[in-house]
Amino acid sequence: MIRTTASRHSHRTAAAFQQYVTGRRTDVAGAVFFLEASDHLDAVCRIAARGDVVVAPSPADPRGGATGAGGVPVVGYSGSWREPGDEIRLDGRHTFALQDYVALPFLSITGRVVVRQRTAKGIAAFLGDADTARYFGVLVSPLLSSAVMLDSGASFGRPRSADDALARVHVTADGEYRDGADGLLLGRVGDARSEIEKTGAADGGRGRGFARIVDRELLEAELDRRPWFESYLAAIGVLRRGSLPARSIDLLASEPGRV
Known part of the structure; x- marks a missing residue:
């Protein structure tokens, strides 16, 4: 099958967003930077390396490939991506809604959805649902939908390789670099790429995608109870x-x- 330039770009966009959401590497060679605010676009592009992809707000919502400083691929998005019910549209093609995990059993899945734990209560609900599935064979059925992506799923396991240490970087509106919206603090806008990589490599354990919302030692203990x-x-x-x-x-x- 021969892919057109547009289809290749669409595939790259989907793969980059999946890597950003899950924290698990797809076929994107580098890191995926997701920016809450376009103010940081130039600074992020300056530290981006070969193979990286930058996802940033774009009022124009471009449909074709765009590049930032240094030729870094930039995926534009419109919409908001902070609270349950928010939606974004990537490159004018891919639309995703954001939802809270604790609401998942009650959702009617009508489009592509990203489910984020968001709180310690959400983490506890996810672990509890896993227990129910294992011991009673009862599943939260929306989890089985191919339209649903689980945020930070990779953080429930250990990195498979050193390359996973910096698969994604969430850039907050106030300039923090984090492993996902609720994850480990990797640095701040203005820090060198080497500093961010060093922090990511030094702290690659389980729970890093939830460092801002749950005690990682407690989460480690909960996961150890579930080998x-x-x-x-x-x-x-x-x-x-x-x-x-x-x-x-x-x-x-x-x-x-x-x-």
């Missing part, structure tokens, strides 16, 4: 692709390493 948890996440992914019947979730989750 099957990464297999549970993998099983969710398998079920989303329709490869196994939903009743298989309890078997997969109870056998670490099977998936």
Whole structure:
């Protein structure tokens, strides 16, 4: 199949946003920077490296490829991305809604949705739902929809390689660099790229995507009590692709390493 320039750009946009949301590397070679405010675009482009992608507010909502200083690929978006119910539109093609995890069981999925834990209560609900799935085989059905992406899913496991240490950088409106909207503080606008990378590499443990909302030691302890948890996440992914019947979730989750 021959891809047009537009389709290749659309694929890159989707892959970059998925990497930003999940914290798990896709086929984007570098880091994905997501900016809350366009004020920081030039500063971020100056430290961006080969293979990086920058996602930034753009009133024009461009439909084609755009570049920033130094030729860095820039994906423009319109809309807001802070509170449950917010929506953004990337490159005029891809629309996503933001929702709170605790509301997930009650949502009717009619479009692409990103579910963010947002609070310690959200983290506890996610862990509790995993327990229910493992021991009783009952799933939160919207999790199985291919239209739903779980924010910071990679932070429930350990990095698979050193390359995962800086898969994404969320740039807040006041200039903080974080691993996701609620994640580990990596630095501030104006810091050198090497400083951000050093911080990311030095603190690559579980829970880094939730560092601002939950005690990481407590989360580590909760995950240690669930040695099957990464297999549970993998099983969710398998079920989303329709490869196994939903009743298989309890078997997969109870056998670490099977998936």
